[in-house]
Amino acid sequence: MSAQSHGNGAYHMPIELISANHAAAKAATLAGRANRNARGFGGGVYPITPQTECIELLCRQEFDKGKIVRVESEHSAMAVCIGVSLSGARAFTASASNGLAYMAENVVAASYYRLPILMMAVNRTLGPPWNIWVDHGDTLMLRDTGWMQIYCENNQEVLDSVLLGYRLAEDPRVLLPVMICQDAFVLSHTMMLTDIPEQEQVDAFLPELDLPHRVAHQAVTLGGLDFPHETEVHRIQHHKATKNVPEVYRECQDAFEKAFGRRPPDRVVPYRMDDAEVVLVSMGTTTSTARKVVDAAREKGLAVGSLGVRMLRPFPEDLLRTWLQGKEKIGVLDRDLSPGVGGILWSELRGVVGGDRTVQNYVLGMGGGDVLPEHLQKVLDDLLARNCAGEPELMEVA
């Protein structure tokens, strides 16, 4: 069935002014319908600000072969996704902040069952005290659960990453769940012109899901008991699967470009890096702001560049090493804090860069503090004046 016949009679416009929440819901719908000739689509959904609009829109969609279950908690939302995915259908849910914390046990389970579930996560401050604005601490809390994590910069990226995410997650060389992360309100509720593909294009891009360990009639116990050696083997297999991600991701980018005529960004997004001596590294929408500051610095003749870490898991160590080779001053911008340590991206990156180079951490924009070009200008001035790195700078921008 074509996409046009599903709506309320209006024809499907290729470009719409929509929020990132709606971009994710529309992409999930397209991906769900693309599996209609296989086992279909499903998921458990539960509201939490600022993600709710996504699942509201999803609950208004019709599926030839799909079922969205309105559950009583995030913990059950992911449990339903686990059941759906184990049954061979494509699974989707969305959450944020404390919802992700409550869901955590089944987030781990989804990954250890090796299920290609896709979750749209809106990055929101963990409480208490309660704060609905952006902070990356929630999904970073789930950093080591064995999921892939992609952080987006704009609404188009959110839509495209959901589509690309399914193809990546469902590849037999990968079979890992994926979190598509986007900044609360900066993206979730902000409308942007977004190119929405036709169902036929998505059908051509997304192969039907064929889960090798789908539960049918075979008398096996999935997720039973392991002795230490079996767990070692399972973890090693899991780790090896993450090592396939760079290659499969590249293939997905190629296929995406062929199907939709635009190329999703690399796992690490370089900007004016070739001759840069000073680099700002960041995630999410902060990266867009960093580019503005890079442009301003370049006009003053300063050799500054930016790296956006789009994929945090698996950690793009290969690309970061390549791009940061020979760069003497690196400023790492974190919208998160591991109390007593500093920024999480910074602590990861220190292990990659090493040596005597200046890798300075700036924690800013926690709790939704609006990160403006002037703040990043201050960061850059500080970085340029440094001869060596010091303690992480915890900045107040709000």
Add this chain to the structure above:
Amino acid sequence: MAEPLLNGMVQTPCDREEPVLRPGNTNCGGCGMSIGLNFLSRAIAQRPVQMVIPACCGIVTAGMYPYSNYGAPVIASTFASSAAVATGLAAVAQINGDETRVICWAGDGGTYDIGMATLSAAAERNEDILYVCYDNEIYGNTGGQRSSATPEGAYTSTTPGGKEDRKKDIIGIMAAHRVPYVATVSLAHPEDCLRKMRFALDQRGFRFLHILSPCPTGWKSEPAEGIELIRLAIQSGLYAVYEIFDGERFQINVESERSFQALERYFALQGRFRKSQVDLNSIQAGVEQTWKLLQLRAGMESIHE
């Protein structure tokens, strides 16, 4: 095809070729859950099933990867999630027109306690799931701690002086969801057990079966006396065997004489009540009250054995 012999109690060609619980499992001798699984196997017969088992003795039963002591597909879910994982399986079965019966097999901890919200929500949505709670009135898998299914007076490792609170009325809770079928099952009455399991397997929507499941390890009782304990629980009135249709129509299946002698014997045969300070007269008063209410709900209509 011929009817199963002796009302289904004897293995016949109509039965499942492979038992749900395979021989060679490491369950304790006298385990009520194992008996329940054997009945379930007969009841399932040729029906295609998928089972979801949360953390509990039932998942330890499966044994070590990659082997499985279950002769059916089993998903080991997280503790609180069996009814939600089963929801996902049932949803995909439905949209694909599969005949698969999705069964949750959970202990009292995963049902009365940690899984309560998940269970209640799945019942409220009337998911197409058969949920079986084998209730051994204890966290058996972790070595015998109190759950909200532990009866008043019972010693557990976390209630060294005996439990002071009364057992939660899970049947009342499930009936309040007005699901198509709720029943308590007697392991001491195979025909009752098999009839209810078969009936529940063939219904659509949410079905809940409760099995009082003797646990010699936790109850500090003789493995050989498990079925006798169930008989005593029924004769004393402690365990009422009844079924509820759509949360409205109550039917008592096994009449109880509410014998004080049976009550005394039930307590005396179990080490978990040895240090108990509980007054059997007050227990019996509570039993009488429960039965009065039950008989009112059943419209005084009861079917004798």
